[in-house]
Structure formats: C-alpha cells, structure tokens
Amino acid sequence: MIRVLVCDDQVLVRTGLVTIIDAQPDLEVAGECGDGRTAVDLARRLDPDVVVMDVRMPVLDGIAATRLLAGADVPRPVKVLVVTTFNLDQYVYEALRAGASGFLLKDAPPDRLLHGIRTVASGAALLDPEVTRELVGRFATRIRPVAPSAPGTRLTPRELEVLHLIADGLSNSEIAAELVLSPETVKTFVSRILTKLGLRDRVQAVVYAYRHGLVG
Template sequence: MTAPVRVLICDDQALIRTGFTTIIDAQPDLEVVGECGDGRAAVELAARVHPDVVVMDVRMPVLDGIEATRLLAGAGVAQPVKVLVVTTFNLDEYVYEALRAGASGFLLKDAPPVQLLNGIRTVATGAALLAPEVTRQLVGRYATRIRPAEGTPDDPALTPRELEVLRLIADGMSNGEIAATLVISQETVKTYVSRILAKLGLRDRVQAVVYAYRRGLVT
C-alpha cells in the first residue's frame, strides 16, 4: 500500500485546525502529522515532521502565511515543501503573493470538504491546483510588477521548442491544446513540461506561468 500523504495544518484558529484535522484524518490516504498556530511554528515544525503538504492560512501572528510559504517552498529552499494556501480572504493580492512565494495552490475556507481533500491530493502529486486560465488571468493582472529588469539573461538551457511550450503554458493552454497547436502528441507535451520544470527548478505549472511572466516571455 502507498503511504498516506503527510499533512501539516497551520492556522491561528484552533477550531479551524480541529475541523481540518477531523476531515483529513478520516481519509485513508491522508494523515495529519502536526498542527500549529503561526507561520514561524509551521517552518520549525515542518523541519521536524517532514510533511508532504502544508495547509497554510494567510493572516497569522508572529509570521504570516505568505512569508512562511516563502521559507518552506520559495526559490533557493534546499528541500521545499508543497504548500496549499487556504484562507477566508478572496483577494487577488493574496493569491498572487502566495503563488510568488512558492505555493502550489489556493483555496477558500468556505470550500466544501471534498474540495479541500482533492486540493491536498492534487498538490501532493506535484500538480498545480489552479486551472491554467485562472492562473493566466491572475498573473497577467500583475504582469507589470513581475516583468524582468532590462538585461535579464536568457533562460538557462531551454531549447527553442521548450521555450515555445513554456509560452503556451503561460498562455493558459492545457496539454491537449498545446499538442493540437504544435501538432505533437500529449505524451510529447508531458515530456516537454517535465523537462521545463526540471531545468528551471519549478514544481508545477503555476510556477511556470509566474516564471514566464517574470522573464518577459509572455506579452
């Protein structure tokens, strides 16, 4: 049997933590390995219990969820942890900052339990939780902020075809749509996507979209 996905819950409200724990532990393929009430505690606890996914609130004392996510999953972290941000605040700014910090997904706390559970499973597999078109709309809104300074070097080791695939990912296309556009198979697209993520040190398509906008690859 496959080992359960190990989940760490970080929220400053004890009732929320208890509710999430009850829902998650009822699933045979998921297991809560720890819970805490602020971002700093989440970073410290994650180093001890090694979760597969951290369910992270945004507004918390000591260290907020965005900064905690950056410490757990951001660029340069030696052993990044997948983070699913779950908050009551449906603000584009929070979504944008969470993704920039390294989060792999974003949910609202009023989402039904099945959506939370599926979100954890999705993020645990290394996939992005946000649909490509949603990601493009979100990141595009903040494109002027994350475009590179003049003189940014070319992307490391990406072939022209990989750059083309990356641009199509950032344009909100699914693997099937990319395959149809480039007249190649979906398996070939999956191979290109895997290579792009590996070469750029990215975990999922959400981060690939953010990267593409940051490097000025998308207009």
C-alpha cells in the same frame, strides 16, 4: 500515506480541514497550529509531505513562513499549499513567489482540497482555475522575469498552445481532453516547456506566460 501539517489561526476552519483530511485513507494529519512561527517549527520537526498554509496568521504570516519552508535557498524545501480567500489574492501571489506549490480558495469543495493536497504531494504544482487568470494577470507586471529566455521563442507552436492552457489553470487531463492528446503526451509537453524556459513548476510557467504577454 501523505502526512499533512494544517496551519490556520481560525480554530473552526482548522478543525474542519483536519476532519476532512483525517477521514481519507491515504492522508493523515501530522500536526496543526495557528501561527506561522509554530508552522515553521513543526514542519522542520515533523517533516510533513504537505503544509496547508493560511496567509494571514499571527506571530509570523503565511508568506514569511512559506519563504522559510519552501524558498529558493532552503536546502530541503517543504511543499506548501496555500488556502485562502479570494480577497487576499495579492498575498497569495506573494506566497507563490515565496515558494508555495499552489493555492486554493477556502470555499473550495472538500474534494478539490483533497485533490490539491495529493497533487502537491506528488511534486506537481496546483493553481485554482477559477482565479488563476485574474490573480496572475493582475500582479504579473510587478514581478521580476522568472526566466532569461526571450518570450516563447524556444517553444514549438504546440508547446505554446499547452502553455496557454496551463496559464488558464487546466490540469494535464483537461489539457489532454482539450487538445485530443493522451495525458502522457501532455505530461511530456509540460516537462519540455519547463526545461526549455528554465522554470521550476507550473506556477512559474503561469507567471512566465503572463509576465511575457504570451497570454492575456
């Protein structure tokens, strides 16, 4: 059972998220709240598997709350899935830098939200393919490099090809179909890319690709 904490200051949105999540046999809502400070307190007390986090909330915004829950210096980071609107893309980008495992749009269909929660809970990162390129491409020049390696020099041609597809927001299964490989082989390629470049997850891989001009 995947336990989810839902954080959104809009009651109707929060109620909708709670209803969708609780209807699933493998998911349960561990708690809900409407501000970032309460989100941090509840997450530390309830120890959920995933926190579904809005960005703009009172008391403490979702970015600051994410940093407290999933930042690099947090001993036991919590997996955070940011759910927001497209016109807040800069806030989402900052949330990813703060340690979020991924993001989705609020107008995403329920099945994509559920898939996102399960993906993040499994330890993988999730980027909404519809906005990944525009989001990361727009703000990549403003961030620090996420790895010390020279851009792409340690990757094989096939690994670079996989990195390009990751940056396009494709999942492992979609990459497998695109390159006519097995999902297990793609998973191995992704793992090698992250290891070679010293990256934490797919989110950082996308940032790295744009930051170093490997895709555009």
